[in-house]
Amino acid sequence: MHRAAALACLVLAPAAFAAEDMRQLASLTPAAQATLRDEMLGNLRAVNEIIGLLGAGKLAEAGAVAETELGIAAMGRNRLLPMDARPGPQMPPAMHRLGIDGHQAASRFADAAKAGDQPLALQRLGELTTSCVACHHAWRVR
Ligand code: HEC
Structure with missing residues (x-):
């Protein structure tokens, strides 16, 4: 889907969710x-x-905060927790994929920011927050 079309869906989505939560x-x-x-x-x-x-x-x-807190470097932080307390392995694969996409988007932002490329960093910041929105609009846990 084109980015514009994806955003249009997201903008229109709350009206649909008001009556019934359609998320999986x-x-x-x-x-x-x-x-x-x-x-x-x-x-x-x-x-x-x-x-x-x-x-x-x-x-x-x-860039450093993004990489450490959100990026690929932040993946697998729960691996020492008991299986019962680890969200990743319990997620359906499509949801888990969105989580990984988010970590990758954060690392791409981090690369641009660390390189001092402000326009590219701002563009990628938008892509990072879009990854948050994409999961929140598709999935719920209760
Ligand atoms: C893979 C899916 C996924 C991604 C990606 C994701 N989230 Fe979430 N987020 C969730 C789910 C599911 C909940 C609901 C948790 C609950 O209700 O217990 C949630 C809840 C939250 C909450 C509410 C916490 C509370 O209960 O007070 C915040 C804030 C939040 N997310 C921020 C973010 C931000 C910022 C990003 C992007 C950097 C992000 N999320 C990316 C799935 C995701």
């Missing part, structure tokens, strides 16, 4: 849901920090 349900154990929620709050804090650093012209720092 992923059945995660309560422990995995708790891990996911913690991770999500960390994601939001990271995005907030990244935008603050970009606004201050600190591109390299923004």
Whole structure:
């Protein structure tokens, strides 16, 4: 799908969700849901920090936060938890794929930011937040 068409769907989506939640349900154990929620709050804090650093012209720092907190470097952080508390392996493959896509988008942003390419970094920041939106609009856990 073209990016514009994808965004149009997302913009129109809330009206459809108001009556009934059309998102697919992923059945995660309560422990995995708790891990996911913690991770999500960390994601939001990271995005907030990244935008603050970009606004201050600190591109390299923004890139470092993105890589450490959201990027490929942040994958597999739950591997030492008991299986019951790990959200990744419990996700349907399509949902898990969106999670991996998000990590990759964060690393692509990090590369552009660390290289000091502001226009490319801003474009890729948009692609990163689109990866958050794509999963939230497709999947729910309760
Ligand atoms: C692979 C799917 C997926 C991706 C990608 C994803 N999320 Fe989430 N997120 C979820 C799910 C599922 C929940 C609901 C968790 C719940 O209700 O227990 C959630 C919940 C949240 C919440 C609410 C936490 C709370 O309960 O207070 C925030 C904030 C959030 N996500 C931020 C983000 C941000 C920012 C990104 C992108 C950097 C992101 N998420 C990427 C699946 C995803």
